[in-house]
Amino acid sequence: MMQKQRVKGQRESVFNNEVVSRFELYNSLFLTLPFYKIKDTGTLLPLFIKYCEDGVNKHETPSHIINTFFKKYTQTNANKEVIDLLFRFIQYIERQVVLFDAVEDASFNKLNADDEHNALLGYLKKGNDSKALTEKIEKLIKDFSLRLVLTAHPTQFYPGSVLSIITDLTSAIKINDISTIHLLLQQLGKTPFFNKKSPTPVDEALSLAWYLENVFYFAAANIQSEIDKSLNDYNIESKKIIELGFWPGGDRDGNPNVHADSTIQVSKMLRQILYRCYYRDFRNLKRRITFRGVEEPIAIVQDVLYKNAFDPNIEMENISDDLIEKLTEIKSTLIDHHDGLFADLATDLIRKVELYGSHFASLDIRQDSRVLRDVHAYCRKSKPIISLFPENYDGLSEKEKIATLSFKSAKVIYTEDRNSLIDDTLQTIAEVKQIQESNGELACHRFIISNCQQASDILQLMELFLWNGWEEGNLTMDFVPLFETVHDLADAGKIMETLYSHPFYKKHLKSRGNKQDIMLGFSDSTKDGGYLMANWSIFNAKVALTETANKHNIQLAFFDGRGGPPSRGGGKTHRFYASMGKEIANKNIQLTIQGQTISSQYGSIDSAEFNIEQLINAGISAGMKEKHNILLDPVHKNLLDVMAEHSYNAFVSLRKHPLFLSYLEKFSPLSLLSKITISSRPVKRNSGEKLKLEDLRAISFVTAWSQLKQNIPGFYGMGTALKNQKDAGNWDDIVKTYQESGYFKTIIDNCMMSMSKSDFSVTAHFAKDKEYGDFWKMLHDEFELSKAMLLKLAGHETLMENYPVEKRSIAVREKIVLPLVLIQHYALEQLQNELSDEEKQSYEKLAIRTVYGVVNAGRNLA
Template structure:
């Protein structure tokens, strides 16, 4: 215990010296930059921050605080001048956030040196004299995999140009290169952070591919190299563990801007970027291998890589095996004839080709089950399929529908015009085959059915493939149900039981190696049921689904739709996986990474390697350890069941409050999010109608609460549930569950993280609002109750006491962006008054611009 405390103290000291102090030092460089009134802006900003802090402590409104500041410190208080200075504050703070990110990233290895640990190597060492453990390790290695899936979400704000500057700035900060830092800060000041118009899905894919090309290409290969070395040292065969996935261009759920041509363009783009990476590495290889005996293979590889990297007219095909064969020949010659000189360079490129093939990352296709049902209904009215189904098919029971499915291959003739969504689905099903032929099967082999509510949702989709160019025996597609709502999660086990027992699906799974992918979504489950119920529903669904899969001898791979914040499944991700017990399939870790999570956890090679390694360690540890969490003990399961139910009821009561949605619309920038030019995806699914909670996308819902600094989806109901247990005399049981269950502890830790990024003092003046005062007080009371109960449960005096570095980082970031929060509220407040059309446009723009910096500083707020 003392050693852990000492390590925490050392990390905190390093953070203060390496991050906070250096940020303050380099922050002063901003004042010397040759920008419009930059000295005036930089001089006034600290005074403005002090005014904001004092005003909040006195429960003043943003308008009162800002008006008083301008009256005291500026001479010309015209509306135009006020808005002009506020915009300059925003631009200044945005770049402060980038600088802080870069300083923190530059210190990453020093901050995390003590945490580095190769779990695989550790267990291999233990297995030397323990045959049972050794056998278990070998079996786990054979089955284990980690898939990271990059998704395009409208909270990854930085374009590629800014990301490149951040990368170079981080490098310069590592060596304290003042001259280069100064130049890069100047470049940062002149580089626009945002698009003038919303990006297309292909634009988003290109932006996200920056991370594939500049981070994951190296980081994943480096980790795989360590794994290969560890296995080789113990005479074990190498095993590919890391896989990459990609959603931009394939995810069309709720995004009418994704079309078949987007999917095709993105698959081609991924391929070309990958071969340019290969070609870049190969040129380094060729510069070193100047010996005789390899000329022929060098020439062959160079010609193939060059054409695939730069010739847009080349007929593409999967050439991964061809490349590996020739590279292996080169390596063999180096080993046999040249003492292995530079063989490591050949091995590195071979490893990358084995990891990324001809595709780089698997492009997942996703569509809503309601759309897919419409497509199936459309096809049933076409010849020759029409004769196979009864006219009343849609009104049949689920069992009757499944019985009516025939799974006959056919070519449907579509003569009339189709609905755009129907047309896109049918074209995409056809084009997936072409993508597989060009880039390999792994390029596009998963179709995710979101809002999956019944077994027929999957079986009907399989029929659509059979009716559009696919044969049963070559159906090289994994059909992935996505269960999200509390109700759907409860039904998931039964749905999969029906599928596993279905003859056609059973045969299909056998051809796919008896491996089933199932996606579970945190975002909509949290919006639907609140924080605790979402987590507990997903846990119970995983238990039920694992039990069902084991019964049918199916290898299960859970794919977790995890966002950045704890309310969308984020937080201490590796701890979440390490806490899974033997009751849950955990040998294939798959998760989405999105929003600021990409830049904060995978923004550099160092941080990406660290976080990938942590996830692998978590999976290996969970698979090997003998003791697991106690949650399936009837006593503790019942306790969590009751707490989740009580938390759920509290959250649902809040959602049903007549002021719930109007409060969010009035006091947060929710209604303005659709005007932010950062995403191709609409803010809500029913883009043409009035705002309804069920149509609101979870990311917009969570973002709105985070902008308010209230983070309701990340804690609401926790305090009520814990207090009720205390009143019932069950407190000792709750404490025991917290102390013994890594899973429950992770939930609590992530909840405390979410609450650490909340600050109700900023909106304390809402308490005096005639219409919303009582509602704000209800939110605040639950926050205070949750905070007190969580501290009592953990035995801590402050939130995140166990994570002093992360806590300090959050505190510094919140201080940096505090003025943005006040400016946002000020602008929203002004928008409620009678103003001119020109003023309305200015205040809307002001409010919108604050969103970027607040989210970027939070790193996992949306």
């Protein structure tokens, strides 16, 4: 314990010296840089920040704080001039966030040195004298994998140009290159932070591909290299551990802007970018290999890589095996005739080709089950399919529907007109085969069914494949159900039991190695049932689904749809995986990397390697344990069942409050999020219709609460649930559960992280609002209750006491963006008044611009 405290103290000291002090130094330099038309912005900003802090402490309204500041410190009175200066403040603060990111990233290795630990190597050392342990490790490695899937969810605000500046700025800060830092800060000041129009799905893919090309390409290969070396030292055969996935261009759920041609374009783009990476590495290899005996294979490889990287007219095919063969030939010549000189460079490139093939990252296709049902209904009207189904098919029971399905391959003749969604689905099904032929099967082999509610949702989709160019014996696709709501999670086990027992699906799974991926959504389950119920529902679903899979001898992999914030499955995610017992399938860790989590956790090679290693360590550690998960013991399970129910009731009661949605619409920028030009995806389903909570995307829902600095989805109901257990005399049992269950402890720790990014003092003036005052007090009371109960449970005096560095980082970031929060609320206040169209547009733009910096600073707020 003393050692841990000492390490925490050392890390906190390093953070203060390396991050806070350096940020203050470079920030003082930054504030002297002039912006267009505003000479005194850098001088006024520190005064404005202090004025904001004092005003919030006094619970003053944003309008009072800002208006008083302008009267006291400026000669500016006209609305246009006030708005203009506020925009300049926003520009500065946005870039201060970037500067802080860069300073923190530059110190990453120093801050995390004590956390790095190769779990695999540790177990190998222990097993050196134990044959049984070594065999267990071999079996674990044979089965284990980690898949990271980049998604195009609209909370990634940094464009590629800014990401490049952050990368260069981080490098300069590492060596305290003041001259370069000064130049980069000037470049940063002149570089736009946002697009003038919303990106297309292909634009989004290109933006995210920056991370594949500049970070993951190197980081994943470096980690794989360490694994290969560790296993080789103990004479254990290595295998590919890391896989990459990709959603932009393939995820069309609720996004009418994604079309079949988008999917094809993105698959081609990923392939070309990958071959450019290979070509770049090969040029370095060729520069070193100047010996005789390898001229022919060198020339062949160079020609192949160059054409695939730069010739847009080349006939695309999966050439990865041929490439590996030629590179292996070069490596063998180096070993046999040149003392192995530079063979390591050849090994490195071979490893990368083995990891990324011709596809770089697997492109997942995702669509909502309701759309897929419509497509199936459309196809049933066409020859020869029409004769196979009764007219009342849609009215049949689930059992009767499944009995009607015939799974016959057929060439369907479509005669009726079809809408864009139906057309896109049918085109995509046909074109996936083309992608597999050009980039390899792994390039696109999963179809994810959102809102999956019954077994027929999957079986009907399989029929669609058989009717549109695919054959039963060659259906090289994996069909992945996505269970999201609390209700669907509860039914998931029964649905999979039906599928595993179905003759056709059983046969298909056998052809796919008896492997089944199941996606579980944290975001919608939180929006549906609150933080604790979402986590507990997913835990129970995983237990039930694992039991069902084991019964049918299926190798199950859970694909977790995790967002950035704890309310959407984020936070200390690796701790969830490390805490799994043997009752939950955990040999294949799969999770989405979304929004600003991509830049904050995987924005540099150092941070990406660290976080990939943490997830692998979690999987290896959990796989080596035989410990039973205590949450399945009757006492502990009953406690969590009751707590989840109480938390659920509290959250649902809040959701049903008549002021719930109008409060969000009035006081947060929710209604303006659709005008933010960062995503091709609409803020809500059924866009154009009146806002309904069920149509609102979980990301927008969580983002709105985070902008209010209330983070309701990340804690609401926790205080009520804990207090009820305390009042019932079960407190000692709850404390024991917290101390003994890593899973429950992680739920609590992540909840405290959410609350650390909340600040009800910013909105304390709402308490005086005639219409919404009592509603705000209800939210605040639950926050204070949750805070008190969580601290009591953990035995702490402050939130995130266990994570002093993260806590300090959050505090600095929140201080930086406090003015943005107040400017946003000020703009929203003004929008409640009678305004001209020009004034309304100006205040809307002002509110919208603040969202960028607040989310970027939070790193996992949306």
